[in-house]
Amino acid sequence: MYDVIVIGARCAGSPTAMLFARQGYRVLLLEKARFPQDTLSSHYLHMQGVALLNRWGLLDRIRDSGAQPITHQVYQGPGVRIEGFSLPIDGLTTTYAPRRYVLDPILAEGAVAAGVEFRQGCAVKDLVFEDDRVVGVRYATPGGTETTDRARLVVGADGMRSLVARKTGAENVIEHPRMTTTYYSYWSGVPADFELYERPGRWIGVLPTNDDLTLLMTYFPQADYNDIRKNVEPAYLEAFRSTAPELYERMRSGRREEQLYGTGHQENYFRRAYGPGWVLVGDAVNHKDSITARGITEAFVQAQSLTDLIGDRLHDDAALRSALRRYENELGNEALNHYQGALNVAELKPEGRTEMLRKLVGHQEHIDRYFSTLSGACSIDDFYNDELLTLLDQG
Ligand SMILES: Cc1cc2nc3c(=O)[nH]c(=O)nc-3n(C[C@H](O)[C@H](O)[C@H](O)COP(=O)(O)OP(=O)(O)OC[C@H]3O[C@@H](n4cnc5c(N)ncnc54)[C@H](O)[C@@H]3O)c2cc1C
Structure with a gap:
């Protein structure tokens, strides 16, 4: 009997497993792939994601991997070119775009170092239900046999085509066409x-x-x-x-x-995030067009938020339910802003954006704060401060 079983060991699953294990829980992490294995990605870690890797003690591994340091950003659209960079978070001023066959094993090794039992080459075939509650998983081992393991909480970190979402009937609560x-x-x-x-x-x-x-x-x-x-x-x-x-x-x-x-298959949705004995993180709960390169960073944010909110409440039914409800509510705040931002950019209609950005030219502080809205260093509300609104009105 495990406390937590996590399905999927990439950006969402490995940090979730690691953070639960660091809280003292017994955690099983199941992954059908065998690492290192590449996956579709442009790899960019926004400053908020870099800061989480740093807090988790994994950033030095990325630096040592040969991923090139990134300290400067350029945006050029019709009639406008701006250059600058995100504001720092936790004093960090550099971001990275590590290949996924570099990043994902570092995350999984972080989980193992925290005490997680990590089994690769194990495809989960089904969830085990008792009454209406998920109590475990049935999976194929590399040797070809099928095994069942039980846990207090099953985490679906199994991506856009999530088996956990399918088997629990987690419906889309928000959805938009592919863009x-x-x-x-x-x-x-x-x-x-x-x-x-x-x-x-x-x-x-x-x-x-x-x-x-x-x-x-x-x-x-x-x-x-x-x-x-x-x-x-x-x-x-x-x-x-x-x-x-x-x-x-x-x-x-x-x-x-x-x-x-x-x-051509990038879905846009939020799914119901949890139910009795299960919860979704990463692409499994919220997938959006990759154009703003936010998915990895948000998977990290969700892993941190879920494990912080559950803390020592895993074995208390009422407290666990309330932690999961809060986790879902938090997704409706920041993640929803980034979702809307991605859909906005994915329209591929730059006119409104470039009109605003032209007014920022010559105002480096606002340009850096604009880049920071995407990096997670500045909220949209903070970006549109009085000074900026005056500047935009003047234009
Ligand atoms: C073209 C493209 C470019 C992108 N570029 C960026 C970028 O630059 N920056 C960024 O932040 N994000 C980017 N993203 C988004 C980012 O890749 C995803 O948001 C991120 O990988 C989500 O991580 P995840 O762990 O939730 O899911 P995934 O990376 O999909 O991992 C899910 C894991 O679960 C495993 N799994 C699934 N089902 C089972 C099962 N039944 N049993 C066992 N294991 C299972 C899979 O093998 C997989 O390893 C991009 C996406 C695309 C498509």
């Missing part, structure tokens, strides 16, 4: 900052990652998915040429080192 389709690859010989370029219908993201490679990423409207997937490479290159010509010239002196990766 973008994205393709990216890794390039050598293209030195870069964290760079974003935008024009109507196109968004470009540039991130320095491990091994001196630069990730170069394009976003198109979801409606174009069927056309683009038939001929990805020309569409990918044309997006750079027409949206960021200077970057396109830099790419011409570099080399694409890997295949093109992409997806």
